[in-house]
Amino acid sequence: MNAPALLTSTEENYLKAVFALAQPRIGTNALADRVQTKASSATDMIQRLAEKGLVEYERYRGVGLTPSGRVAAAAVIRRHRLWEVFLAEKLGFGWHEVHDLAEELEHVQSPELIRRLDAFLDTPSYDPHGDPIPRADGTWPTAAGVRLDQVPVGQSFAVAGAADRTDELLDYLHRVGMVPGTEWTLVEIVPFDGTRTVQNRSGRTLDLSALAARHVLVQPQETQTPNA
Amino acid sequence: MNAPALLTSTEENYLKAVFALAQPRIGTNALADRVQTKASSATDMIQRLAEKGLVEYERYRGVGLTPSGRVAAAAVIRRHRLWEVFLAEKLGFGWHEVHDLAEELEHVQSPELIRRLDAFLDTPSYDPHGDPIPRADGTWPTAAGVRLDQVPVGQSFAVAGAADRTDELLDYLHRVGMVPGTEWTLVEIVPFDGTRTVQNRSGRTLDLSALAARHVLVQPQETQTPNA
């Protein structure tokens, strides 16, 4: 809960890795793998983070995050994903290219910078990969429904909303008619690129990219028999 | 001329400092002051940079940049000033707040990032402080005239152009009538904040902030006797 006293880039990277892998704990080797280093180095770092109260650590037993560790990790992930949105939406990078750059940008320390970046990007809730962006207070956006990319073929659903407030996305969804309240059925997932084909009540079909599907929140329906 | 093999952030900071202070050479103490360190550390670093061929160094005689050192320094300064423009124009930071943040952002290594950032900002030639931004090829924009902030009181001049292509600046200059070809005399420089008071032929006066003055390029005129 205490303000996460300035961490080095390396410390932040380890924290992110523990956050990503600890359920609830993660071993030294797996952690070392994730941060591209050796187990012995990971041990050293873990012990430093334990002294700072960010991870709970027991020799030979692995590590997990403490509550303040979780807060600190969320802050790093927030910075990372906001930069990803910037790189993709403003600079036009492909969503597969943004990760490595964000990896560097995320370590620039300035709460004010992040506040303004967030505002500049219209406070997005999801990054270009569809992953949620922690809020400034450390809480996580919980989908008001299920993301369309997690719905199985054959499932019917009602559109609940958009994961993002960007004009581009909202315009697009409005233009193709995927507005809140409308009902659809997922008829196909193209294996090659994850494109979703959905169909409405009147039989009209529509193709949505995997990326778009991650930004559409839906409410799954009871499956209906075709002749009901 | 050779691609400036990846430098550490610290090396880049020393390079910038040498660039800023060497005319043509700079002593160890002054350099150490600039990068906030001690003379002994500066000596170490200088010797590293000399081994990499970026500075020419002679013991007890100070350092200067080599041609490839100048290219490398220009690249760092380009990154720094582009980020300053981004912070001021896109995120709304004041022009006095942008330096420290740019100091961190400038070290993110990615030519493609800088290319796209440059395009996103409409390839500016000057940063928010009015300092020129080196071009991608390492050349420097030379003012098509003299910057208004370098004109002495009493001098008459014709407006030659704007240092920047941003709509805000062009709109502003157009609105106040400082368009290319018009003639003015600088009647006062307010000591407190550097505001310039200028007067046109019909006696109308206009106040320009020091910042605006840095972005206006002018052609100085022969001084005229009042009753000519």
Add this chain to the structure above:
DNA sequence: ATTCAAATTTAGACAAATCTAAAAATAAAG
């Protein structure tokens, strides 16, 4: 239970960048 393999930790070394304190070179003053 004992043995063995895998995972983890320690010990010792190294590179980058820094510091303090002491030595060396230069420049300035008498």
Add this chain to the structure above:
DNA sequence: CTTTATTTTTAGATTTGTCTAAATTTGAAT
């Protein structure tokens, strides 16, 4: 042309993050 003051360099230590190699601990298998 000495002496002194200033600047610069070296020497040795420190911190962060890393490594290799050796020592421990754990857990799984006989």
